[in-house]
Amino acid sequence: MPLVQVKDLVVEYPGPVKALDGVSLALEKGEIVCLLGANGAGKTTLIKTLSGLVMPKRGEIRWHTSRGACPRAGVLLEGSRAFYWNMTGWENAMYFSALKGLPQQGLEAHLNDLFQLVGLSEARHRLAGDYSSGMKKRLSLLIALVGSPELLMLDEPTAGLDRGSVLEFENYLRRVAAEEGAAILCATHKLSFAFTVASRIMYLENGRLRSWDWENVLGRHRRAMFLLGGALPEDRAAIYQGHLRGLGENRWQLEGATDDPQLFRVLDALISEHDLHLLQMYGVD
Numbered sequence: 001m002p003l004v005q006v007k008d009l010v011v012e013y014p015g016p017v018k019a020l021d022g023v024s025l026a027l028e029k030g031e032i033v034c035l036l037g038a039n040g041a042g043k044t045t046l047i048k049t050l051s052g053l054v055m056p057k058r059g060e061i062r063w064h065t066s067r068g069a070c071p072r073a074g075v076l077l078e079g080s081r082a083f084y085w086n087m088t089g090w091e092n093a094m095y096f097s098a099l100k101g102l103p104q105q106g107l108e109a110h111l112n113d114l115f116q117l118v119g120l121s122e123a124r125h126r127l128a129g130d131y132s133s134g135m136k137k138r139l140s141l142l143i144a145l146v147g148s149p150e151l152l153m154l155d156e157p158t159a160g161l162d163r164g165s166v167l168e169f170e171n172y173l174r175r176v177a178a179e180e181g182a183a184i185l186c187a188t189h190k191l192s193f194a195f196t197v198a199s200r201i202m203y204l205e206n207g208r209l210r211s212w213d214w215e216n217v218l219g220r221h222r223r224a225m226f227l228l229g230g231a232l233p234e235d236r237a238a239i240y241q242g243h244l245r246g247l248g249e250n251r252w253q254l255e256g257a258t259d260d261p262q263l264f265r266v267l268d269a270l271i272s273e274h275d276l277h278l279l280q281m282y283g284v285d
């Protein structure tokens with residue numbers, strides 16, 4: 001049975017803005033689901049709704065967890081307000097452990113492991129407000145991971161992390177999913193990250209979930225073609241010469257071998273730095 005089942009979720013903000021428009025999905029234990037989509041597609045709103053921070057206008061959320069509708073959840077939202085700047089990293093970790101009701105027994109060892117994991121052991125007794133932006137991101141991640149959650153919801157978890165930290169983090173996510181059976185939902189703009197860790201990739205567009213057969217395309221084809229939409233100035237497009245072809249009317253085609261990491265780096269750059277969005281993908285051999 002899935003950990004959570006969502007049916008026909010509709011979320012509207014004043015404006016009115018329909019941020020989610022009939023989203024249905026299920027999250028299974030042990031799977032890593034990556035959620036892609038352009039800015040404003042509704043990714044953060046989906047995570048906030050599942051976290052109980054935003055009330056849906058319509059729809060149903062059914063939980064099948066060890067604590068009913070209150071799963072042991074860890075949430076990482078965007079921004080740097082996930083902890084108290086006037087406390088040390090360690091004090092923050094102790095505080096959020098207490099909020100989550102973690103028992104004292106074994107707590108110190110658990111937190112030491114987490115500080116080790118996010119590479120903040122040396123800095124754990126420094127004021128969190130004095131951390132660099134990458135360190136603040138790591139501490140936010142640590143707080144989401146406190147208490148070994150059965151459901152982890154992470155909004156842009158790799159933003160601001162250096163390459164080595166991203167690799168370590170990818171390994172960690174795979175481990176908590178495989179060994180602890182946690183369900184992980186990650187909103188990301190990084191396709192290379194999604195293709196590396198995800199057991200399933202979903203794509204949100206204007207509040208609607210689109211499902212493409214990523215596995216079929218990337219797992220079974222040697223070459224893939226991505227169709228992208230959006231404005232890209234000529235001089236920018238020239239940087240990606242050899243990979244990217246303009247089709248006119250703000251349509252772009254990117255083609256390459258599915259085992260070529262460069263292809264995904266170009267995709268990442270086009271989507272996160274130049275604001276293009278993915279329209280479709282095909283296997284082309």
Ligand code: ATP
Nearest residue numbers: 013014017019037038039040041042043044045046
């Ligand atoms: P990004 O990739 O930029 O983080 P996102 O996919 O996470 O985007 P959301 O933050 O969920 O997108 O926003 C979905 C839509 O809802 C957007 O049109 C946004 O402007 C709107 N929205 C989000 N939060 C609010 C709010 N508090 N009040 C009004 N509108 C909002």
